[in-house]
Amino acid sequence: MMKKNDILSVVTLTGEYIGKLVEFGGDGSVSLExxxxxxxxxxxxxxxxxxxxxxxxxxxxxxxxxxxxxTPTNPDFSKAYRSAVSGLILPH
Numbered sequence: 001m002m003k004k005n006d007i008l009s010v011v012t013l014t015g016e017y018i019g020k021l022v023e024f025g026g027d028g029s030v031s032l033e034x035x036x037x038x039x040x041x042x043x044x045x046x047x048x049x050x051x052x053x054x055x056x057x058x059x060x061x062x063x064x065x066x067x068x069x070x071t072p073t074n075p076d077f078s079k080a081y082r083s084a085v086s087g088l089i090l091p092h
Contacts, residue, residue: 002070007078008032011068017051018073018081022061030070034085035062047084 002008008021010030019032036047049057073081 002072005033007073007081008070009073009077010064010070012064012066013068017062017064018047018077019062024070025063027065029063029065030067031061031063033061035059036081036084047081 002021004021004023006021008019008030010017010019010032016038017032017035018038019035022031022033024030035051037051039046039048051059051062
């Protein structure tokens with residue numbers, strides 16, 4: 001069972017997002033703190049500085065509705081996410 005502040009991966013029809021779980025809403029939504037959108041490039045996968053092209057940079061929260069599924073995040077991506085949002089480099 002996922003609990004508040006767990007690192008959560010959320011897949012939608014428009015992309016994949018990672019953030020700290022705030023809550024699953026009764027309306028079928030999920031709220032994340034410090035959300036990041038995953039982007040794929042020539043050098044691999046990374047985190048966007050926002051959650052959409054026209055959104056604010058480094059949004060503090062997002063409420064996602066109509067997601068396909070949510071799952072606990074892989075430990076390697078969790079570590080990379082924590083480094084991305086904190087600015088700290090974590091040991092391997």
